[in-house]
Amino acid sequence: MKILVTGASGFIGSHLCEQLLQDENHNVIGLDAYIKSSTPVKARKHNLAHLLHHPRFTFIKQDLLKTNWENLLPNIDIVYHLAGIPGVRSSWGKDFKTYIKNNIEATQQLLEGCRQFPVKKFIYASTSSVYGEKTGQVNEAATTEPLSPYGVSKLTGEQLCKVYAHNDNVPVVILRFFTVYGPRQRPDMAFHRFINHIMQNKPITIYGDGNQTRDFTYVKDCVTAIAAAATAEGIIGQTINIGGKERASVLECISIIEEIFGTKVERQFMGKAYGEPRHTWADISKAQSLLGYEPQTDLRQGLRAEIIDICNNPSL
Numbered sequence: 001m002k003i004l005v006t007g008a009s010g011f012i013g014s015h016l017c018e019q020l021l022q023d024e025n026h027n028v029i030g031l032d033a034y035i036k037s038s039t040p041v042k043a044r045k046h047n048l049a050h051l052l053h054h055p056r057f058t059f060i061k062q063d064l065l066k067t068n069w070e071n072l073l074p075n076i077d078i079v080y081h082l083a084g085i086p087g088v089r090s091s092w093g094k095d096f097k098t099y100i101k102n103n104i105e106a107t108q109q110l111l112e113g114c115r116q117f118p119v120k121k122f123i124y125a126s127t128s129s130v131y132g133e134k135t136g137q138v139n140e141a142a143t144t145e146p147l148s149p150y151g152v153s154k155l156t157g158e159q160l161c162k163v164y165a166h167n168d169n170v171p172v173v174i175l176r177f178f179t180v181y182g183p184r185q186r187p188d189m190a191f192h193r194f195i196n197h198i199m200q201n202k203p204i205t206i207y208g209d210g211n212q213t214r215d216f217t218y219v220k221d222c223v224t225a226i227a228a229a230a231t232a233e234g235i236i237g238q239t240i241n242i243g244g245k246e247r248a249s250v251l252e253c254i255s256i257i258e259e260i261f262g263t264k265v266e267r268q269f270m271g272k273a274y275g276e277p278r279h280t281w282a283d284i285s286k287a288q289s290l291l292g293y294e295p296q297t298d299l300r301q302g303l304r305a306e307i308i309d310i311c312n313n314p315s316l
Contacts, residue, residue: 001023001025001026001027001077001078001230002026002027002029002075002076002077002078003020003026003027003028003029003076003077003078003079003080003230004028004029004031004072004073004076004078004079004080005017005020005028005029005030005031005080005082006031006032006064006079006080006081006082006083006110007031007032007081007082007083007084007125008028008030008031008032008048008059008082009030009032009034009044009045009047009048010032010039010044010047010082010083010186011039011047011180011184011185011186011219012082012125012177012180012219012222012223012226013030013032013047013080013082013083014047014048014051014184015182015184015219015220015222015223016080016082016223016226016227017030017048017051017057018051018223019220019223019224019226019227020227020230021051021054021056021057023227024056026056026230027056027057027058028056028057028058029057029058029059029060029072029076030048030051030057030058030059030060031059031060031061031062031064031067031072031083032044032048032059032060032061032062032083033061033062033063033064033083034061035063035085035102037085037086037087037098038086038087038090038186038187038188039186039187040187040316042315042316043184043187043316046313046316047184060072063106064083064102064106064109064110065101065105065106065109067109067113069112069113069116069117070117072113073113073114073116073117073119074117076117076119077119077120077121078119078120078121078123078230079110079114079119079121079122079123080123080125080226081107081110081122081123081124081125082125083102083106084099084102084103084106084107084125084153084154084157085098085099085102085103085150085153086150086186087150087186087188088129088147088148088150088151088273088275088276089273089274089275090150090188091148091149091150091153091275092148092149092274092275096149096153099149099150099153100153103150103153103154103156103157104153104156104157104160107124107157107160107161108160111160111161111164111170112164114164114170115164115168115170118169118170119170119171120171121171121172121173121229121230121235121236122161122164122170122171122172122173123172123173123174123175123226123229123230124157124158124161124172124173124174124175125175125177125226126154126155126157126158126174126175126176126177126239127150127151127154127176127177128176128177128178128179128215128241128243128280128282129146129147129148129150129151129154130144130146130151130154130155130158130176131143131144131145131146131176131277131280132144132145132146132147132151132277133145133147133277133278134277134279134280134281135279136281137281137282137283138241138280138281138282138283139241139283139285139286140176140238140239140240140241140283140286144158147275147276147277148274148275148276149275150275151275158174158239161174165237171236171237172236172237173229173235173236173237173238173240174238174239174240175225175226175229175239175240175242176239176240176241176242176282177217177222177242178214178215178216178217178241178242178243178244178280178282179214179215179216179217179244179280180217180218180219180222181216181217181218181219181302181303181306182218182219182220182297182302182305182306182309183219183305183306183308183309184219184309185219185306187316190250190253191253191257191303191306192306192310193205194253194254194257194265195257195306195307195310196310197265198257198258198261198263198265199261199310199311199314201265202265203265203266203267203268204254204265204266204267204268205268205270206250206251206254206267206268206269206270207270207271207272207273207276208250208269208270208271208272208273208278209269210249210250210251210254210267210269211249211250211251212249212250212273212276212277212278212279213247213248213249213250213278213279213280213281214247214248214250214279214280215243215244215247215280215281215282216244216246216247216248216253216299216302217242217243217244217282217295218244218245218295218296218297218301218302218305220297221244221245221293221295221296221297222242222244224293225242225287225291225293226242228291228292228293229291232290232291232292234290235290235291238286238290240286240287240290240291241282241283241284241286241287242282242284242287242293243281243282243283243284243287243295244282244295244297245295245296245297245298245299246298246299247281248299253299253303254267256299256300256303257303257307260300260303260304260307261307
């Protein structure tokens with residue numbers, strides 16, 4: 001099977017390429033433009049370095065908005081669209097134009113390509129941010145009410161997928177990720193920042209009271225589910241939550257990190273996080289039934305793996 005992964009050098013994308021290549025029947029093309037974002041180019045290149053010599057992996061440095069689909073999409077079986085600009089806090093103000101370009105326009109252009117050169121599945125990486133503020137466990141039928149421009153851009157990408165599915169029979173699958181963490185996590189994300197601050201003996205900044213909770217998804221669990229979508233039957237047209245094994249509050253997570261390091265860190269509380277829900281909690285029953293998904297990694301295991309990765313690569 002020939003698979004295209006956009007955003008291949010990113011946090012989740014690089015792990016997904018590794019996971020897909022474990023199947024000897026898969027050949028993977030990784031596409032990435034190294035667009036300026038929250039992950040430095042140096043880190044992106046590091047994420048892919050060990051894959052560049054793999055006999056069944058090909059890397060293409062290219063912007064989706066400048067791609068000639070005739071040269072790329074023929075003979076592609078599966079498209080995983082992970083490319084885009086992430087992050088809630090940086091999506092406000094004039095910076096939103098980069099989200100429009102890279103999350104909305106790029107998605108539309110890729111869908112146009114898949115309309116002209118049909119594929120077996122188009123798997124779109126979305127986010128729990130499309131749900132907004134919800135109480136209790138959230139399933140895929142919940143109303144979508146994003147609280148940030150970032151969430152709006154990802155929900156718009158979902159709607160574009162549905163438009164092309166309806167009008168052109170593009171075989172779309174939408175996966176909504178819940179707070180993915182682990183090795184290679186973006187440096188702007190909370191766990192990465194917490195770990196770096198403890199290593200540097202600097203105070204940790206906490207938005208709100210720290211009692212907000214998240215459904216944390218370890219990256220290797222996440223990509224196991226994503227990879228399963230390539231061969232799973234009966235999922236075209238479906239929207240599927242990908243959540244984790246364990247929920248926790250921000251303060252609980254900091255305590256776990258402190259225990260692993262064997263040290264305490266000063267906490268600095270800031271105003272409430274802007275544009276973020278207080279709690280997230282994924283109903284993953286659909287992923288369990290359609291993808292055979294069962295997250296394996298608890299928070300302590302996952303945080304330890306992320307800490308080891310950051311300690312081994314302090315310059316990233």
